[in-house]
Amino acid sequence: MLIITLGWWYMMLKLAELMDTVFFVLTKKNSHISALHVIHHSLVAWSVWMGVNFGATGQNAFFPFVNCFIHCVMYTYYALAALGPRLRPYLWWKRYLTQMQMSQFISLIVHGSIPVFYDCGFPPYFGYLTIFEASLFFALFFNFYVKTYRRQEAERSR
Template sequence: MFANILDFLNRSPTDPVRLPLTSSHWPVLTVLTIYMVFIKVVGPMFMRNRKAYDLHKVIQAYNIVQIVYNTVLLVVGVYFMLGPGNYNFKCISNLPLDHEYKNLERWLSYLYFFNKFMDLMETIFFVLRKKDRQISFLHVFHHVNMVYIGFMYLYYYGYGGHGFFVISFNMIVHIMMYTYYYQSSLNRDLQGDLWWKKYITIVQLIQFGIILSHSVYTLKQPDCITSRFSATWASIVSVIFIILFSNFYVNTYILPQKKAKKTLR
């Protein structure tokens, strides 16, 4: 497996069309470095002696944009996979470079990748609002991973294919997540979280379970060569996130309830 990964990393891009931020590693690494330096060093130093910024309206607008963006992308993406793209879900491959709908596949994949940069704004808002407790390892790791893995896929593997099928589940999670954020922002005096917050994490775990199952199914087909690397990487990432999100769910929702029950006794 590791030999296959090295061979993959040493090869040139399979698609000659390089959209913005996909021409080399450096633009993406530069953005992620600036992001990390700001949220860990510059941002906290800047906010140390300042009051938290009131970004209520800005965040509401951001949430609406994310809901609309992911909904449109999901609808068009499903239509593309079932219609013009005619994906074979038993063994999903990228459309040929000369396919009449290749540009649509490129832009749908790219728009999802660009959305991962938009997601970084969430952490910036946390810093400016002094919500440091929300900048957890899981939060940062998830955002950084999604950006860089997205780039790696587009650069080495090409636009669309198995990876595009995988990300469609993430769009569903994002629609739920940003709907929750928007709904909770409508009542700033709300005590506690909305009742369905924990189900976002459950849906995330289901998402990774489906991706893992489909990826393993793909890998068990010896004649399915085109999706092999994508399925291998998706399997590894899914296992990592299942562990991390399960740990988050247990520590956030299960253990506090057990402690509360012990206190009442």
């Protein structure tokens, strides 16, 4: 029962993140909206709902634990960035957040493969869903990483 309760609270967090996207759209803050942002928050909210309603087991607990750790680091970065420009020299590690997120997706692909290749009692369709979603997110975040950080490297070398 505890895993269902924790899953429900995790789903509420993901719905709050989705509402962040909705508010950006409603307030016409188009600079804050990207395909990555919309796809990521929409799919995560849906897949967490699926997990809570149809697969609330220990196998599905891996994603929230890893994701919560990444988000704790990410929101620490955002909190420090919100304190103003005097902290900017200490925020050199933003690119590593994106690398952490991409590593998270690789670990999810590996973890999602377990029920696909081994009969562990967990529905294989959740494995396929995890592999698809994590692969899509990896591609989106990798594209963001290349556009953002490779462009910065090219501009510095000029």
